[in-house]
Amino acid sequence: MGEVKVIGGWFSPFVKRVEMALKMKGVEYEYIEVDVVNKSPLLLQHNPIHKKVPVLLHDGKSIVESAVILEYIDEVWEGPNILPKDPYERAMARFWANFIDEKCAPATRKALWSRGEEREKAVEEATQGLKILESEVKGKKFFGGDQIGYVDIIGCFLAYWFPIVDQVVGLHLFTQDKFPSLCKWADELCDNEFIKECLPDKERLVDRVRGHSQAPRSL
Amino acid sequence: MATSSVKLLGARQSPFVNRVVMALLMKSINYELVEMNPYLKPELLIKTNPVHKKIPVLLHGDRPICESLIIVQYIDEAWTNGPSILPTDPYDCAIARFWAAFFDDKIREAEGEDAKELVLEKIFEAFVLLEEAFINCSKGKAFFGGDSVGYLDIVVGSFVVYIRVAEMMNGIKILDETKTPRLVGWAERLYSDSSLKDVLMDPQLLLEQLKRFQAMMSEAASD
DSSP states (O other): OOEEEEEEEEEHHHHHHHHHHHTTTTOEEEHHHHHHTTTHHHHHHHTTTTSSSEEEEEEEEEEESHHHEEEEEHHSSSOOOSSEEEEEHHHHHHHHHIIIIIIIIIHHHOOOOOOOOHHHHHHHHHHHHHHHHHHHHHSSBTBBBBOHHHHHTHHHHHHHHHHHHHHHTTTOSSSSOOOHHHHHHHHHHHHHHHHHTSSHHHHHHHHHHHHHHSSTTOO | OTTTOOEEEOOOOOHHHHHHHHHHHHTTOEEEEEEOOOOGGOOHHHHTTTTTOOOOOEEEETEEESSSSHHHHHHHHHHSSSSOSSSHHHHHHHHHHHHHHHHHHHHHHHHHHHHHHHHHHHHHHHHHHHHHHHHHTTSSSBBBBBOOHHHHHHHTTHHHHHHHHHHHHTTTSSSSSTTOHHHHHHHHHHHHHHHTTTOOHHHHHHHHHHHHHHHHHHHHHHH
C-alpha cells in the first residue's frame, strides 16, 4: 500500500507512537533518523510549520503531529483497530489521549525539569493528572480494554520514558504505592510485542537525560 | 441513535459551543440548548465534565462527550445521514485535523498572553498561515471543506465573530484584504450562507452581550 517512511529521533516517545502503530498494523516502513536539535533540512522540508519529529511520509505525502498520524494510520491500513469502532468509545479515546497530551505531558515535563516553587506547583498538577488516569485504568489491563489501543500508545511515554527520567532526576513521583494501577498498566504495556520492540535502550536514554542541562522536548 | 435525546450544555457566546451548534445544524439534529455559565460551576457541568468543568458538553442520551473538536467528530461519526463534516479521504482528513490542532494551539497561546499586542500578534500569525491552509484545503472552492462547509470551516468559522469584535474594539484589521484575501472572501461567504445565519452571531450583538456578561460577572464576584 505505498512507500512508507518515518522521520524521527530515536529517543522521542512521539516518534515511537508512530512506529508502534505501524507495527500493530504490520506495515513495512523505512526509518530515517534526523538531527532534531539542529533541524535537519529533511525536517524543514516536510514539517515547515512545527519543524518537529515525527513525520510520516506515505507515497511522498507528509503527515505530522503524532496523534494525527495515528488516526491516519488507523484509517488507511487494515489490521487491529487502534481507535475503537464505536463513535462514543472513539470520543472517549480521543478525550483521554487529549488529556494525556494537553494536561499530563506538560505537567510531568515541568515537574521533572523545573525548580523551586514552579516545580512544587508542577508536581501537584502532575500528581492530579496521574490520579485521574489511575482511576481511569483501574480494573483494566489497558486503557483500550483487553487489547492496546490509541490511549495506550499515546500514554506510552508515561509507562516508559517518564519513570526512567523520574528516577534519574530523583523526583520519585511514579511509584507503586502512589499509582499501583498505572504501574501495573506500564508493566503490561512495555511487555506488549508491538510496544517493546520500539522502546529505546534504557541506558542510552539515561545517558541522554544526564547529558542534558535543559529539558529535552520529548521527555 | 436517532431516538436518544440530544442536549448541549453551553452558552451561545462561546465559539467552542458554536462549533457544536454548527455541526448539529449540518446534520439536522434536534437538540436542546441548556444555558450554562461555566464560571459559576453549575452542578450539571461538574457532573458531566468532572475533568475539565468546561463547556461545551454534548449529552447524547445520558452519555456526555466533552471538548469541542471531539464533539464535532463524534457528531460526524454517530450520525451518518447528512453531509460528512470531516473529509472522507484519509490524507485530507489528516490535513484538516492538523490545522484544527494548530488553530486551537494558537488560541491557547493567545489566551496565555497578558499583553494585548502579543495576543493580537499570535492571532495575526495564525491567520497568515491559515491563508495558506485555505489555498491547500479548498482547492479553489468556496470553503475549507470544498463546495460546502466542513470541519475547518466550523473550527475556524466559529471564531470569525470574535475576530470581528477584536477588530472593532481595537480599530485594526485582522482579516485583511491585502494580507489574507482568500480568508476575507471565505468569511464573507460563511456569513452569507443561509444555513449558518442563525448560528453565526452578529459582531455588534456579541459585543453588547459580552459587555453585559462582564458586568454580570463583576456583580457576581462582588456578592
